[in-house]
Amino acid sequence: MNDQKNYGRGLLLCLLATVSWGAMFPLMDVTLKHIDPFTFTCLRYAIAGAMFLVFLKLREGAAGFKLKGERIGLAWLFGTAGFAGFQFLVFFGQDLIGERGALNASIMMATMPMMGFLVNWVLRKVVPPKGALAFIGMSFVGVILVVSDGSLSSLFAHPSDFGPDALLLFAALCWVIYTSGATYFPTWSPIKYTAITTVLGLASASVITAIILATGGVPVPTGGDVTAILPELAYMSVIAGFVGVLGWNFGNKYLGPLNGVLFMDVVPITAFIISALTGVIPAGMQVAGASLTALALVLNNLYLRKVTKRTAAEAAAKAAAEKQAVASAAAEKPAAVPAAR
Secondary structure (H helix, E strand, O other): OHHHHHHHHHHHHHHHHHHHHHHHHHHHHHHOOOOOHHHHHHHHHHHHHHHHHHHHHHHHHHHHHOOOOOOHHHHHHHHHHHHHHHHHHHHHHHHHHOOOHHHHHHHHHOOHHHHHHHHHHHHHOOOOOHHHHHHHHHHHHHHHHHHHOOOHHHHHHOHHHHHHHHHHHHHHHHHHHHHHHHHHOOOOOHHHHHHHHHHHHHHHHHHHHHHHHHOOOOOOOOHHHHHHOHHHHHHHHHHHHHHHHHHHHHHHHHHOHHHHHHHHHHHHHHHHHHHHHOOOOOOHHHHHHHHHHHHHHHHHHHHHHHHHHHHHHHHHHHHHHHHHHHHHHHHHOOOOOOOOO
16 A cells, blocks of 8 residues: 555656656746846756755755765766756757747657666666667657658758757756766765755856856846746746756655656657647647657667566576575485494
8 A cells, every 4th residue: 555655656746847847948938038048057056956955954964965985076077967068058959949949858858768778888888678779769760850840851951950959969968967977876865966966066057157158158147137037947946946856856766767767758748738838839740759759768668677577587587496406406415424433
């Protein structure tokens, strides 16, 4: 009964997280009309980061802030990838694309689980099963359909379009690297990893933003610009930034990664629905591409379950055979003859 209750909690928390993330892309269309993505990222994670630190203090006390002997440089690297690399690139790419930026950005996020296999392959030398490689290819075909509107010739007719879409893919890769980084800190709770890397990543983001503003790369936002995006900033910081990440971490704890990863499909679905309600209707081939990517993720999940189950059965059979062999050898061994007195 308790397992069913936790499973239900996991479903709701993962759904909450991915819906909140899907909604942030259409909201950024409004935000980017007033403020650059770099300054906005710093404002957003200054708020969310403070909330994470307070939550860490409440959950783990002073022990949560002890970093002596920890690999801080590595934590800084992963934090920079997640909260500077991902956040800067995904919203900058969305801004460059324009009207359909929210749709393209959201579907790119659905490639993260597939990218996770590739990152694990490179960093940990874990070769994905052959079937998983096929589904990775299938998911990227779906992405190509989304970004090209089904017209493959348009990808080559306008080479300048490669840039923004490449930024979105690289942004997704940055988040996968950040997520994979948690495995390098096995003694840290999800809350501690999130809080510490957010602060370290925010430091990098702030320095980069200061340089961009000082060199005139983007105009310095005015007080009016910041005031105009306060509702979006509140949502992105508190709901998508704080509640969404916590919901995702705890939801995956209840469901396990094989179940939780399926909810990444909710991100583009939510973005598509909200964009359609605001007048940006996805093209037919974009819907087909998004559906293909979603199908690849579901099929890959089912395939991995089958592989995991078969591997576990083979391991159990091997262990049973070895145990039987040991027992048979012991039974056949002649009893020791008592020594004469």
